[in-house]
Amino acid sequence: MGVTIKDIAKKAGVSPSTVSRVVNGNRVISEETRNKILKVMDQMQYHPNSLARKFANRSTYAIALVINAEDEAAFSNTFFNRSLFAIERVALQNDYNLLITNDNRGDRSCIQSLVYEKHVDGLILPSSKIRKEVLEVLENENFPYVVLGEPPMRKHSLIWVDIDNHEGSRRAVNHLLEEGYQDIALVVKDQKNLFERKRLEGYRYAMNESGRNGNVMEYKEDRSLLEKEVLGFIEKQEGAFLCSNNVIAYEVMKILKDRKVKIPEEAGIVTFDNYPFAAYMDPPLTVVDINTYLLGERAANMLFEEIKKINGREKQILIETDLIVRDSSRRKGVVN
Numbered sequence: 001m002g003v004t005i006k007d008i009a010k011k012a013g014v015s016p017s018t019v020s021r022v023v024n025g026n027r028v029i030s031e032e033t034r035n036k037i038l039k040v041m042d043q044m045q046y047h048p049n050s051l052a053r054k055f056a057n058r059s060t061y062a063i064a065l066v067i068n069a070e071d072e073a074a075f076s077n078t079f080f081n082r083s084l085f086a087i088e089r090v091a092l093q094n095d096y097n098l099l100i101t102n103d104n105r106g107d108r109s110c111i112q113s114l115v116y117e118k119h120v121d122g123l124i125l126p127s128s129k130i131r132k133e134v135l136e137v138l139e140n141e142n143f144p145y146v147v148l149g150e151p152p153m154r155k156h157s158l159i160w161v162d163i164d165n166h167e168g169s170r171r172a173v174n175h176l177l178e179e180g181y182q183d184i185a186l187v188v189k190d191q192k193n194l195f196e197r198k199r200l201e202g203y204r205y206a207m208n209e210s211g212r213n214g215n216v217m218e219y220k221e222d223r224s225l226l227e228k229e230v231l232g233f234i235e236k237q238e239g240a241f242l243c244s245n246n247v248i249a250y251e252v253m254k255i256l257k258d259r260k261v262k263i264p265e266e267a268g269i270v271t272f273d274n275y276p277f278a279a280y281m282d283p284p285l286t287v288v289d290i291n292t293y294l295l296g297e298r299a300a301n302m303l304f305e306e307i308k309k310i311n312g313r314e315k316q317i318l319i320e321t322d323l324i325v326r327d328s329s330r331r332k333g334v335v336n
Helices: 005-012 016-023 031-043 050-057 078-093 110-116 132-140 165-178 194-209 223-236 246-258 292-307
Strands: 062-067 097-102 122-126 145-148 160-163 183-188 215-218 239-243 267-272 286-289 316-319 322-324
Touching (some): 005 016, 016 031, 078 097, 078 292, 110 132, 145 292, 160 165, 160 292, 165 183, 183 194, 183 246, 215 223, 239 246
Parallel strands (some): 122 145, 145 160, 160 316, 239 267
Antiparallel strands (some): 286 322
């Protein structure tokens, strides 16, 4: 027969109900008593019945991160991995497990299954999943959730955390203007993507502030079309390129180098995301660094505040970006 709560209580010199409170995470017990009981549990190799614990507390001790992945590439990017690591770390600190589920399917949404079947205590959802029917499910069930990314609707009432992509673009544009570039083009992958749209808005705002119209290019995996636009732009003036990711920045850099355009003397490049190889490009890339670890950490902490119904919690958070100036845009030889 295995070790029971009564066995633990007898050796620790406390009542079985006190041991039960420690097992169930009740904070009424003093730290000294809690540590003594935990030490005895470790000595006697006692492992609480997790199923019984769940029934007693009406908790699954699990949260879910919902993603929208079409292929394996979604799991391999640095953005996902750093945010995921932070979310899991916060979950473990709260004695919870993290479930990752892909909602990219045509049948019944996994969000509905997770909520109605009570598989988890809360959800972290990508902003792309925020639709009227999803919100109705969550709010009818009074189910805790946090949105990862600024939602496309009800952004003043929902709970969400995002990177301040708008301000990141403004800082990048202002830096390039201060370095003396006459005009700046923004190169994006998909203008329909919400975070790309925020970067586009910040870019246009900064360009309007400087009295310039701006030039937006969209990279659709057609390098010949991108090459035509990049070279056509750079032939008119000493310009610079603000790229929405490192892949685009690499392509722009290669196009310029193939045509013997000097970087940063004749053309500058700034990219979003400080991926590991950005600092090792030739020349090293100036980046708008986004703290994806902090993004995941804040989202998870906000979710546990919702689960625990903590008063005074923040509803919307924008995380600041950081401009790391390197040689791809440093024409004046000084860091602004």
